[in-house]
Amino acid sequence: MSAASDLQATLDASRKSWIEAANDPACDFSIQNLPFGVFSDTRHAARRVGVAIGDSIVDLAVLQASGLLRLPDAGAGAGVSASTAASAPVFARDTLNDFIALGRDAWRSVRIQLSQLLARESATLRDDAALRERALVSQASATLHLPLQIPGYTDFYSSKEHATNVGSMFRDPKNALLPNWSEMPIGYNGRASSVVVSGTPVRRPNGQLKLPDQERPVFGACRKLDIELETGFIVGRGNALGEPIACADAEAHIFGMVLLNDWSARDIQQWEYVPLGPFNAKSFATTISPWIVTLDALEPFRVAQPVQEPQPLAYLRHDGAHAFDIALEVTLRPLRAQQATTIARTNFRHMYWTMAQQLAHHTVSGCNTRVGDLMGSGTISGPAADSYGSLLELTWNGKNPLELKEGGTRAFIEDGDELTLAGWCQGEGYRVGFGACSGEILPAQR
Amino acid sequence: MSAASDLQATLDASRKSWIEAANDPACDFSIQNLPFGVFSDTRHAARRVGVAIGDSIVDLAVLQASGLLRLPDAGAGAGVSASTAASAPVFARDTLNDFIALGRDAWRSVRIQLSQLLARESATLRDDAALRERALVSQASATLHLPLQIPGYTDFYSSKEHATNVGSMFRDPKNALLPNWSEMPIGYNGRASSVVVSGTPVRRPNGQLKLPDQERPVFGACRKLDIELETGFIVGRGNALGEPIACADAEAHIFGMVLLNDWSARDIQQWEYVPLGPFNAKSFATTISPWIVTLDALEPFRVAQPVQEPQPLAYLRHDGAHAFDIALEVTLRPLRAQQATTIARTNFRHMYWTMAQQLAHHTVSGCNTRVGDLMGSGTISGPAADSYGSLLELTWNGKNPLELKEGGTRAFIEDGDELTLAGWCQGEGYRVGFGACSGEILPAQR
Numbered sequence: 001m002s003a004a005s006d007l008q009a010t011l012d013a014s015r016k017s018w019i020e021a022a023n024d025p026a027c028d029f030s031i032q033n034l035p036f037g038v039f040s041d042t043r044h045a046a047r048r049v050g051v052a053i054g055d056s057i058v059d060l061a062v063l064q065a066s067g068l069l070r071l072p073d074a075g076a077g078a079g080v081s082a083s084t085a086a087s088a089p090v091f092a093r094d095t096l097n098d099f100i101a102l103g104r105d106a107w108r109s110v111r112i113q114l115s116q117l118l119a120r121e122s123a124t125l126r127d128d129a130a131l132r133e134r135a136l137v138s139q140a141s142a143t144l145h146l147p148l149q150i151p152g153y154t155d156f157y158s159s160k161e162h163a164t165n166v167g168s169m170f171r172d173p174k175n176a177l178l179p180n181w182s183e184m185p186i187g188y189n190g191r192a193s194s195v196v197v198s199g200t201p202v203r204r205p206n207g208q209l210k211l212p213d214q215e216r217p218v219f220g221a222c223r224k225l226d227i228e229l230e231t232g233f234i235v236g237r238g239n240a241l242g243e244p245i246a247c248a249d250a251e252a253h254i255f256g257m258v259l260l261n262d263w264s265a266r267d268i269q270q271w272e273y274v275p276l277g278p279f280n281a282k283s284f285a286t287t288i289s290p291w292i293v294t295l296d297a298l299e300p301f302r303v304a305q306p307v308q309e310p311q312p313l314a315y316l317r318h319d320g321a322h323a324f325d326i327a328l329e330v331t332l333r334p335l336r337a338q339q340a341t342t343i344a345r346t347n348f349r350h351m352y353w354t355m356a357q358q359l360a361h362h363t364v365s366g367c368n369t370r371v372g373d374l375m376g377s378g379t380i381s382g383p384a385a386d387s388y389g390s391l392l393e394l395t396w397n398g399k400n401p402l403e404l405k406e407g408g409t410r411a412f413i414e415d416g417d418e419l420t421l422a423g424w425c426q427g428e429g430y431r432v433g434f435g436a437c438s439g440e441i442l443p444a445q446r
Numbered sequence: 447m448s449a450a451s452d453l454q455a456t457l458d459a460s461r462k463s464w465i466e467a468a469n470d471p472a473c474d475f476s477i478q479n480l481p482f483g484v485f486s487d488t489r490h491a492a493r494r495v496g497v498a499i500g501d502s503i504v505d506l507a508v509l510q511a512s513g514l515l516r517l518p519d520a521g522a523g524a525g526v527s528a529s530t531a532a533s534a535p536v537f538a539r540d541t542l543n544d545f546i547a548l549g550r551d552a553w554r555s556v557r558i559q560l561s562q563l564l565a566r567e568s569a570t571l572r573d574d575a576a577l578r579e580r581a582l583v584s585q586a587s588a589t590l591h592l593p594l595q596i597p598g599y600t601d602f603y604s605s606k607e608h609a610t611n612v613g614s615m616f617r618d619p620k621n622a623l624l625p626n627w628s629e630m631p632i633g634y635n636g637r638a639s640s641v642v643v644s645g646t647p648v649r650r651p652n653g654q655l656k657l658p659d660q661e662r663p664v665f666g667a668c669r670k671l672d673i674e675l676e677t678g679f680i681v682g683r684g685n686a687l688g689e690p691i692a693c694a695d696a697e698a699h700i701f702g703m704v705l706l707n708d709w710s711a712r713d714i715q716q717w718e719y720v721p722l723g724p725f726n727a728k729s730f731a732t733t734i735s736p737w738i739v740t741l742d743a744l745e746p747f748r749v750a751q752p753v754q755e756p757q758p759l760a761y762l763r764h765d766g767a768h769a770f771d772i773a774l775e776v777t778l779r780p781l782r783a784q785q786a787t788t789i790a791r792t793n794f795r796h797m798y799w800t801m802a803q804q805l806a807h808h809t810v811s812g813c814n815t816r817v818g819d820l821m822g823s824g825t826i827s828g829p830a831a832d833s834y835g836s837l838l839e840l841t842w843n844g845k846n847p848l849e850l851k852e853g854g855t856r857a858f859i860e861d862g863d864e865l866t867l868a869g870w871c872q873g874e875g876y877r878v879g880f881g882a883c884s885g886e887i888l889p890a891q892r
Contacts, residue, residue: 151597152639157722171721180717183663184654188722189635189729193598193814194687203688205811208630208759217629219759241640241731242649242891268811271626275617276603276634277723283635283813285687313654313665365651365714366891367729368639445688445812 007108010034010115011300013428017118018126019136021054028424028433029053032300034114035291035434036096036256038147041137047094047145052291052435053118055139060091060110062135068117068125071102072109095149096292097372100236100255107236107255111296144290146197148234148372153192153286154362155230155262155376158185158353160306162381165393170270182310185353185361187378190262191283195374197290198259198437204415204444205284207268217271221444224266224398225413228379229330229389229421231348232260233355234292235373242366247318250356251295253369259289259328259421259437260376266392266412288374289421289437297432301325301425305354312357315364322354328380328423330389334407335416335440341404346382346389348423415443453554456480456561457746459874463564464572465582467500474870474879475499478746480560481737481880482542482702485588493540493591498737498881499564501585506537506556508581514563514571517548518555541595542738546682546701547817553682553701557742590736592643594680594818599638599732600808601676601708601822604631604799606752608827611839616716628756631799631807633824636708637729641820643736644705644883650861650890651730653714663717667890670712670844671859674825675776675835675867677794678706679801680738681819688812693764696802697741699815705735705774705867705883706822712838712858734820735867735883743878747771747871751800758803761810768800774826774869776835780853781862781886787850792828792835794869861889 009015010032016023017031029035029052039050039057050057063069071088090099099106117125125132157163160177163186167176180186196202204225208217236255239245245253262282269281305323326348333340358375379389388394391412395401398411413419418440424433455461456478462469463477475481475498485496485503496503509515517534536545545552563571571578603609606623609632613622626632642648650671654663682701685691691699708728715727751769772794779786804821825835834840837858841847844857859865864886870879 152637178720180654180656180663180720184718186718186722187725189637189725191598191635191813192638193816193819194812196687203812206690207811208626210626216756217626217759219761241642244652244891265811272630272632273721273723274624274626275719275723276632277719277721279633279635280807280811280813283808284811310662313663315665361726362729365653365711365726365730366640366649367637367726370639373639445690 003108006112007296010111013430016120017053018120019054019056019118025429026431027054028431028435030430030432031115031118032427032430033293033297033432034111035293035297036147037291038095038145039137039142040145041142049091049093049096049099050137051114052139057137057139057142058114059135059137061089064089064091066131069110069113072105094145096147097149101371103237104252107294108296111294144197146195147290147292150192150195150372150374151370152373153190153195154187155190155378156185156187156353156358157378158351158358159378159381159389160352161350161383162379162389162393165381165388169397183313184316185358187358187362188277190286190376194283195286195288198287198439200287200439201442202263202285202287202439203442205265205268205280206444207265207280208271209267210271222265222268223412225441226264226266226391227330227419228262228264229328229344229346230260230262230377230379231326231423232258232288232374232376234258235369235371235375238370238373239363239368241368244363244366245359247316247356247360250359253359254295254355256292256294257298258292259423259434261287261419261421261437261439262376262379263287287437287439289434291435293432293434298324298425300427301432303349306350306352308352316357316360318356322356323349323351324425325349326423326425328421331420332404332410333418334404334414337406339406340420343402344386344388344394346380346387348380350382351377351380413441415441417441449554452558453742456557459876462566463499464566465500465502465564471875472877473500474877474881476876476878477561477564478873478876479739479743479878480557481739481743482593483737484541484591484593485583486591487583487588495537495539495542495545496583497560498585503583503585503588504560505581505583507535510535510537512577515556515559518551540591542593543595543818549683550698553740554742557740590643592641593736593738596638596641596818596820597816598819599636599641600633601636601824602631602633602799602804603824604797604804605824605827605835606798607796607829608825608835608839611827611834615838615843629759630762631804633804633808634723636732636822640729641732641734644733644885646733646885647888648709648731648733648885649888651711651714651726652890653711653726654717655713656717668711668714669858671887672710672712672837673776673865674708674710675774675790675792676706676708676823676825677772677869678704678734678820678822680704681815681817681821684816684819685809685814687814690809690812691805693762693802693806696805699805700741700801702738702740703744704738705869705880707733707865707867707883707885708822708825709733733883733885735880737881739878739880744770744871746873747878749795752796752798754798761806762803764802768802769795769797770871771795772869772871774867777866778850778856779864780850780860783852785852786866787852789848790832790834790840792826792833794826796828797823797826859887861887863887
């Protein structure tokens with residue numbers, strides 16, 4: 001079989017795993033998924049690279065050391081010589097960067113090998129109890145870590161519905177969408193230092209608040225703390241300074257996707273953001289999901305992006321379908337509540353600008369990108385009122401509070417609330433899911 | 447002698463070096479300066495840490511290996527155990543980060559030892575011809591490299607004159623300064639990946655340009671390429687997420703300063719920047735000077751910052767003087783011209799918001815910073831028309847082109863132009879200078 005057909009076989013909807021939990025149609029981590037992350041566990045405190053399947057994590061460092069998992073000889077990544085790539089211990093690391101830097105052939109080779117090793121009919125690992133004991137870790141006993149060293153974090157603003165809603169509230173409902181919005185994927189540089197992994201508590205920020213009845217701002221805890229439901233993509237192959245990435249080539253530079261919550265302090269934002277954009281309103285925390293779902297795993301869920309009118313300038317054009325059908329939802333669980341309430345349901349396919357267009361635009365000036373760079377989609381809002389990706393929109397700047405199943409109403413986030421993003425592609429009898437992207441809000445520092 | 451008096455002695459204006467070039471009153475690299483950088487040379491291609499003095503560079507890796515330079519035993523930096531700090535080979539590295547991470551006691555100890563070793567009356571190195579031959583490299587034979595791995599780059603907007611000039615041109619001359627400007631050091635996240643060292647050619651960016659007579663933007667090379675004359679400071683001690691740096695403590699977190707040219711594509715900027723701030727207009731390149739002048743070396747040049755009215759909110763208050771008297775100038779030399787023209791002269795002391803206030807504001811939300819983070823001052827414009835720090839202001843958006851001594855006139859930068867920032871503190875008979883921060887503009891990619 002060719003590599004292409006091997007890769008195609010990893011997507012076969014009928015493939016099942018001998019790890020039975022992976023075959024549950026509602027499990028995020030089917031054998032078709034195989035997302036990458038970094039974990040440690042109670043047995044070994046050292047962080048290493050793993051792949052989620054069912055209720056387990058496959059320890060790739062163990063598989064490589066045992067000889068069951070091999071890297072292709074020809075290292076495609078910068079700085080990796082062909083002779084060392086195959087034996088480089090890229091999985092016994094505390095981030096995925098070194099593995100990702102090996103290049104797409106390596107990502108695909110590992111995906112194919114894992115898909116084969118974990119398939120129901122494959123005895124090699126299934127029937128080797130001693131190795132299985134070392135190579136499989138239950139997710140329940142593992143701690144998941146930030147999977148990347150993130151050299152740069154950029155956030156886009158690519159949902160037409162979100163930009164229109166925000167423009168209506170903060171500027172002018174008649175001219176909600178600014179003229180530049182339809183011409184380019186508007187983006188800004190975010191703060192990479194404060195990107196944290198799901199499960200990390202987030203402290204409510206302090207900052208300057210401009211109250212309507214006072215001439216000067218006051219200093220205090222944010223009163224309009226919000227989420228932004230986003231996805232992010234991870235740059236898998238960078239570009240050199242001065243050498244833009246063409247839109248048609250851009251997807252080959254993407255390793256995979258995560259869920260991303262761009263926590264936002266709306267009151268701080270509104271006072272600070274003119275003219276240089278959001279700063280303290282966003283830089284206190286950005287949460288990502290621990291598992292990176294590869295673009296290869298998302299391939300069956302590729303769909304057409306919305307029609308773009310006017311037609312973009314030439315450097316932003318690409319043929320074919322470049323959106324993905326990823327169901328998304330947000331739940332809110334108040335402190336000590338038993339039940340969470342789903343407050344929004346939407347889909348990544350609504351995004352106006354594609355990831356490829358975002359990356360082409362980001363680099364068209366000559367700006368370089370690096371392996372591990374994180375690029376947020378921008379808040380993903382759909383057309384319906386319950387499909388908005390922020391409380392700002394869902395409650396229309398607090399005017400229409402949400403009724404929770406348990407815990408009262410919410411205009412914005414209260415201390416102790418746990419917000420969770422979820423996302424998955426629905427295949428026939430299986431899911432390719434992202435797992436949870438959660439954070440609980442701690443009271444502001446006094 | 448105490449460490450404090452040893453440190454004070456490094457600033458003694460009467461101290462001279464046995465490296466005679468350092469005693470020239472116009473030399474940037476006096477024995478009072480001792481700035482840190484990273485270099486390689488024709489004899490050794492490996493990058494290592496050096497200190498500039500006169501026309502030479504002292505190779506700190508050689509001095510440490512020879513036993514002449516010791517690090518204090520108690521490593522103050524995170525992750526450095528007391529027993530290993532003294533022998534850690536932090537100078538045989540391609541960036542300064544590991545040395546900076548050792549903490550301020552280590553920076554000061556090295557400064558004191560070098561000041562003593564290089565003093566005219568000190569025979570240890572002066573009279574050891576063999577060691578001198580290995581430990582001293584002429585600047586003429588050296589290549590200077592980006593001295594840091596920069597985890598994050600933030601740029602502020604802290605010159606009142608600059609913000610007023612830009613507001614007058616782009617918004618409303620009657621309300622040039624926005625209300626938030628006087629309440630906080632406005633800043634935004636820049637792109638760390640494209641920070642380059644002085645001498646790196648800069649390619650004119652392509653991007654979207656909105657021409658006044660056309661409904662839609664066109665794609666093409668920037669027509670309004672500009673400089674921004676700035677300084678930057680380097681974070682020497684970071685802060686943990688959720689733990690702000692108090693304004694009164696902020697200077698202790700700063701390792702030193704560089705010159706910084708925040709290249710700006712004004713036409714791209716004007717079309718893209720609302721509502722999320724500058725992005726492609728800035729991200730193609732930011733040039734910094736190769737030598738980091740420590741805050742300790744700048745101490746004699748500390749002066750009062752401008753009076754701040756209204757009085758800032760409590761978290762932005764600090765007693766005492768927190769500006770520095772640093773003369774700054776910009777020269778422009780057209781391709782093949784013999785002569786450069788000085789196009790602006792100003793001083794860092796004009797800056798309204800101090801570095802301490804910038805760092806306190808940046809972290810007040812809980813945002814973390816890391817060793818090596820670069821924080822740009824924002825364009826430094828003085829009150830006089832020839833003290834503006836950008837061509838945008840100097841030519842008033844191109845309306846009043848500058849007359850060059852050689853090479854015609856300039857509204858904005860032309861291909862082949864070399865722009866150079868210079869900066870120095872003038873002591874009695876000596877300078878503490880930054881060296882050059884230069885870049886030549888290459889034609890846009892077609």
